[in-house]
Amino acid sequence: MDINLENSEHLLNSDFNGSPLKELWEPVKVVTLKKRVYHDFPDFTLGKLIVTGEVRDALVSLLQSHVEFLELLHDSLDLYAVNVVTILDCVDWKRSDVMYTSRGRFSRFNKIFFDVSKIRNGTAIFKLKETASHQIYVTEEFKELVNQHKFKGLDFTLIFDSEFTQEKEDEQQRLYDAALELIEQNKGKEYAYEDARELVDQGKTMISGRWKMKLDDQGQFWLGELLKDLSYQWMMPTYIPPVLLFESWHEVKSSEKCHRL
Incomplete structure (x- = not known):
């Protein structure tokens, strides 16, 4: 509620x-x-x-x-x-x-x-x-x-x-870096932020490095950040961090639900 x-x-x-x-x-x-x-x-x-x-x-x-x-x-x-x-x-x-x-x-x-x-x-x-x-x-x-x-x-x-422990932290960082590298390797066609945002409004999920954006089942916009445990932390932003406006975005398939924090 x-x-x-x-x-x-x-x-x-x-x-x-x-x-x-x-x-x-x-x-x-x-x-x-x-x-x-x-x-x-x-x-x-x-x-x-x-x-x-x-x-x-x-x-x-x-x-x-x-x-x-x-x-x-x-x-x-x-x-x-x-x-x-x-x-x-x-x-x-x-x-x-x-x-x-x-x-x-x-x-x-x-x-x-x-x-x-x-x-x-x-x-x-x-x-x-x-x-x-x-x-x-x-x-x-x-x-x-x-x-x-x-x-x-x-x-x-x-x-x-x-x-x-520190050893577990180092291993987590290695897996995190590998996940980001995989995102880079699997890039398709790239879009500027404004074009990517239009695709999100059409139901697409767009990604740029550790950032992901999508709509939920009610059509609300969510911005997700990839965490070190390889899960996404989702938020309903009041503004978009300016640095993301200059990033290149590409489409990915999404199987993850957005949850209110």
Whole structure:
């Protein structure tokens, strides 16, 4: 289920950057934009976790010291915004692959590794200060509890495994490079971005290096990035990274479904 906010100036539209909001919070009306099969985790916007009262009751004992459950008003559902207030400084910067701007400012993590000694036992959910406004990290314990209760509508992407050794990392990189090389070797006719985008609108799947673009069954545009585990991370972009506008694209067959993140 997708929801929207009636009062655009409410705190729900602010950056959930780890600061406590409970003392300032007033319940706000949200409305259903689109009904889906599952509604345990209604979709609102990137970086904001919305849960039903049933989900809150199941997770509260695990999360209570790390989050605030902020009440929302809905015509038929008991809903809460989850404000994650645990911010950790646990990135292993030596092993992580980090992208910076031309001015040397942090841009994004291409690949992230954690220093597990800096993650205290019992921490099931947290944020990093670098990505606090749009990224939430959870542990396997959180995932298992969600699966145990058979809650639906939340997709998990594995971004770090404490058993992932340097040797495994090197092998993963080798396979990733080989996959990109195979993409290059299997190029057919190449298209500029605008022409490729028109073909996507006609139902084609287009690829350029690690990037792929396609439409889903509802005709919505998705941009995918090939990850080191050779899966694609799909997003519905609000804008196209300028560098992709100058890349050459070619058509590929697509057998992979797009999933909302």
